[in-house]
Every structure is written in C-alpha cells, then in structure tokens.
Amino acid sequence: MLSVENLTLKYGQSQILHGISLTAEPGKVTAVTGTNGVGKTSLLKAIAGRHPYSGGTITLDGKPLNHLSAFQAGRAGIAYVPQGREVFPLMTVQENLETGFACLPRSEHTVPPHIFDLFPILKDFLHRRGGDLSGGQQQQLAIARALISKPRVLLLDEPTEGIQPNIIQQIGRVIAQLRDQGDMAIILVEQYFDFMWDLADSFVAVQRGAVSLAGRAGEIDREDLLARVSI
Ligand SMILES: Nc1ncnc2c1ncn2[C@@H]1O[C@H](COP(=O)(O)OP(=O)(O)O)[C@@H](O)[C@H]1O
Ligand SMILES: [Mg+2]
Numbered sequence: 640m641l642s643v644e645n646l647t648l649k650y651g652q653s654q655i656l657h658g659i660s661l662t663a664e665p666g667k668v669t670a671v672t673g674t675n676g677v678g679k680t681s682l683l684k685a686i687a688g689r690h691p692y693s694g695g696t697i698t699l700d701g702k703p704l705n706h707l708s709a710f711q712a713g714r715a716g717i718a719y720v721p722q723g724r725e726v727f728p729l730m731t732v733q734e735n736l737e738t739g740f741a742c743l744p745r746s747e748h749t750v751p752p753h754i755f756d757l758f759p760i761l762k763d764f765l766h767r768r769g770g771d772l773s774g775g776q777q778q779q780l781a782i783a784r785a786l787i788s789k790p791r792v793l794l795l796d797e798p799t800e801g802i803q804p805n806i807i808q809q810i811g812r813v814i815a816q817l818r819d820q821g822d823m824a825i826i827l828v829e830q831y832f833d834f835m836w837d838l839a840d841s842f843v844a845v846q847r848g849a850v851s852l853a854g855r856a857g858e859i860d861r862e863d864l865l866a867r868v869s870i
Contacts, residue, residue, distance in 0.1 A: 640664050640700060641698070641699050641826075642696075643695070644697075646659045646696075646697070647692060648678070648681050648692045655678045656682060657847070657849045659849065660695075660850065663792060663825070664840075665791070666820070668818050668827050668840050668841075669825065670827045670838070670839035670842050670843065671829075672829055672830060672842065672844055673830075673845035673846055673868050674830070674869070677845045677846055677848060678847075679797075679828045680722050682845070684719075686712070687718075688707040689719065699791070704717075713741065716788075716792060717792045718788050718793050718794065719794045720795045720796060720798065723800075724774075725781065726784075727769050729769070732761055732768075732769060733750075736780070737750075739785065739786075754786060757816065758783050761779060761780060761783055764776065773803070774801050775802045775803050775805075775807075778802055782798065782810070782813065786817075791822070791824065792825075793823055793825045795814070795829075797828055797830060798810050798814075798827070800830075811837070815838060832865060841853070841854065844867040844868055
C-alpha cells in the first residue's frame with residue numbers, strides 16, 4: 640500500500656500543498672479530484688520523484704520513500720503517466736515503449752505481450768511516430784509505456800483530458816482491468832466526474848492544496864463531492 644502523510648510542497652516561496660494525506664491500496668482505484676490549479680499534478684510529481692516535497696512522508700508497504708529521484712521511484716515500483724501524455728513525437732511507438740525499460744534490468748527489456756492485449760492499436764502502429772497518433776492513441780501509448788516497468792503503483796494524471804469519447808471508454812475499461820488484476824494500486828487524478836465516479840473505490844477532493852473531503856465509494860455523498868470539485 641502507498642501512503643502519503645501530511646505532504647507539503649513549494650515552488651520557490653509559494654506553498655502549493657498544505658499537508659495532503661491519502662492512501663492507495665492494491666486492486667483499488669483512488670481518485671483525486673479538484674479544479675485546475677489546486678495541486679493535483681504537483682502531488683503526483685512528488686510521489687513520482689519529479690518534484691521535491693518540503694515536508695511529510697511517502698511510504699510504500701511501510702517503507703519510507705525518502706525524497707527519491709524519478710529513477711529511484713521507478714525502481715521502487717511507481718509509474719507516472721503525465722498530464723498531456725508527453726509522448727516523444729519523433730520516436731516510433733516501439734521506441735516510445737522502449738523508454739519504459741529505463742528502470743528495468745537489461746534481461747527484462749522486452750515489451751510484455753499483455754500490453755498489446757490491453758491496447759491492440761499499438762501493435763498495428765508500432766512503426767508510426769508518436770506525434771502522428773491521435774490524442775487518444777497517445778494516451779494509450781503513455782499508459783502502455785508506464786506499464787512496461789510492471790509498476791506496483793500507477794499514477795494517472797487526467798487520462799481523459801482532450802480525448803474522444805470512444806477512447807475514454809476504452810481507457811476506462813483498461814483501468815478497470817488493471818484494478819481487477821489486484822496487484823496494482825492506482826491513483827487516478829481526474830476532473831471528468833462521471834468517469835472517476837464510476838471507476839473509483841475511494842475519493843479525495845483537493846481544494847487549494849488541501850484535502851477537503853475523502854472517503855470510500857458508498858460512504859461519500861456524490862453531490863457533496865461534486866460541489867467541491869466544480870468551479
Ligand atoms: N513549475 C512550477 N512553478 C511554479 N508554480 C507552479 C509550477 N507548476 C505548477 N505551479 C502552480 O502550482 C499550482 C498547482 O498546480 P498543479 O499541481 O499543476 O495543479 P492541478 O494539477 O491541480 O491543476 C498552480 O497554481 C500552478 O500555477
Ligand atoms: Mg494537473
């Protein structure tokens with residue numbers, strides 16, 4: 640289980656996260672939601688070792704992850720799918736997938752076939768450039784690239800943003816499949832309310848860098864949550 644306790648984060652002098660706590664369990668989707676600018680991406684970057692945090696702790700199965708680099712976080716089993724996807728546009732799909740090998744020993748440098756069961760389109764497009772894919776296909780590639788490292792924690796930053804509805808559905812099915820495998824903790828940052836409401840096992844609403852509401856599906860009130868994440 641991933642546990643974040645009392646996390647604080649700053650950009651220069653301005654404090655963005657004011658003591659965020661959450662947990663993410665294997666086989667469960669933890670949704671983190673909130674309007675633009677509340678600090679959702681900053682939270683994921685801190686967990687993924689992409690931005691230093693100024694206080695608090697992050698632990699995985701009880702072991703502290705003390706201010707890891709992105710590489711160390713990857714080695715520890717944390718994979719991050721960035722907001723906006725960050726697919727390498729001039730590299731092929733195959734090459735984009737291979738960048739996922741960075742945290743793996745050389746003996747494991749093969750793309751597992753189940754990646755193409757999850758995203759069949761990527762198999763057909765292996766030699767296309769990343770930049771020539773549609774936004775939805777790029778999102779699938781970004782998730783596939785993150786899965787190459789066989790993560791224990793998958794961080795998804797607004798995977799439906801700017802994506803056509805049919806691919807949103809496919810991405811939802813993939814997230815549900817990954818959850819049902821039972822061994823991966825998934826943190827889904829999402830503003831598309833119905834999408835995350837249908838998928839998540841627990842919810843964390845963030846307002847101005849702090850948790851304003853958190854609870855499990857079934858315990859949390861839909862309208863209360865919706866009110867906190869609407870502008
Ligand atoms: N690299 C940065 N330098 C300075 N301020 C930043 C940086 N990245 C984000 N911010 C600011 O931090 C706040 C939270 O941003 P972010 O974590 O991206 O929020 P969200 O993902 O919820 O939209 C915003 O006010 C944003 O302008
Ligand atoms: Mg963001």
